[in-house]
Amino acid sequence: MDANPRGIPRAPFVEDVDEYMKTDSPEATLRKLSETVSKYRFMENSRLQQRGSLEQKIPEIEKTLDIVDYLRDRQGTSEPIETLFEVNDTLYAHATVPPTATVNLWLGANVMLEYTTDEAKELLASKLTVAKTGLKNAIEDLEFLRDQITTMEVNIARVYNWDVKQRRLQREASA
Amino acid sequence: MSSDDSGQQAISIEDLPLAQLQTIKAQLEAEISELTGAFSQMKQAQGAFRECKRCIDTLAPGSQDKTILVPLSNSLYVPGKISNIDSVVVDVGTGYFVEKSTKDAGTYYDHKIDYVQDNAKKIQETVEQKQASYRGLLEVMQLKITQQQQQQQQQAGAKAPTAAGE
Numbered sequence: 001m002d003a004n005p006r007g008i009p010r011a012p013f014v015e016d017v018d019e020y021m022k023t024d025s026p027e028a029t030l031r032k033l034s035e036t037v038s039k040y041r042f043m044e045n046s047r048l049q050q051r052g053s054l055e056q057k058i059p060e061i062e063k064t065l066d067i068v069d070y071l072r073d074r075q076g077t078s079e080p081i082e083t084l085f086e087v088n089d090t091l092y093a094h095a096t097v098p099p100t101a102t103v104n105l106w107l108g109a110n111v112m113l114e115y116t117t118d119e120a121k122e123l124l125a126s127k128l129t130v131a132k133t134g135l136k137n138a139i140e141d142l143e144f145l146r147d148q149i150t151t152m153e154v155n156i157a158r159v160y161n162w163d164v165k166q167r168r169l170q171r172e173a174s175a
Numbered sequence: 176m177s178s179d180d181s182g183q184q185a186i187s188i189e190d191l192p193l194a195q196l197q198t199i200k201a202q203l204e205a206e207i208s209e210l211t212g213a214f215s216q217m218k219q220a221q222g223a224f225r226e227c228k229r230c231i232d233t234l235a236p237g238s239q240d241k242t243i244l245v246p247l248s249n250s251l252y253v254p255g256k257i258s259n260i261d262s263v264v265v266d267v268g269t270g271y272f273v274e275k276s277t278k279d280a281g282t283y284y285d286h287k288i289d290y291v292q293d294n295a296k297k298i299q300e301t302v303e304q305k306q307a308s309y310r311g312l313l314e315v316m317q318l319k320i321t322q323q324q325q326q327q328q329q330q331a332g333a334k335a336p337t338a339a340g341e
Binding site: 060063067071082083088089090091093094096098100103105107112120 | 233
């Protein structure tokens, strides 16, 4: 497999360093290999950030989904709920919430939409699935990238050692 | 603390070599930046408490039974009514929540604001002291550097006539 499902290319392992070094100078090869390693590291960073943000968002979506379920179940009754809501960081105030067929969801970017409880449940469930898949992919990518980075670092070490050996042989030959 | 500081300054003016002065300078710089960070955190905390106080005022007498969008989670809002404008619940820390009348909550936040204000003032005083020590230190260092340069020039001047004399 030359690339993982998200299109990250697999790092080639240099089997025969002598063959590999016939095409380019050691400096140019080492530079190319280092560039590839930094590209992999950049991708690793971005996957790490993705994973962090998804791991934060998923519990929030699950909580909101639970609350919507609870509201749906109470729709039949005519009893309002007494609740405390957050006014500010350390301040909460009392409110009563009558049974309602609609809820408002904050979608971000100054957008809030009103949905029926069923629509809201569907929307949140699909958001949750997308987030969970994204998290699974990010973790898979991170494992794959770890392997490729190790392979490239091994390549760099072998090329470097080959270069050191060559220089030593040259020195001994000219001495 | 201040007698320690002035004691330190007296020693530095007389004895310490440039290298040690550099170390003390770096130490003072680190302390000053840490204290300045703590000071701005205090200011932020004060701002947050002031904001909370302002929020209590929104539960003014006219707002009983007013319809609002009640946040039930960070992205879910439901229409509801303000049910009790006379009492609120305050998070006093370490997982404790206390129900207070709106007036008492206002007093509570006032106390918090004053407490943070006092701490901020103390930090400011310490920062000013450290900055004064720092400035004194810089002057001494400047003096030593100039002395060193003069010495080096004199040595170079002493060598040259010898070389010319040969």
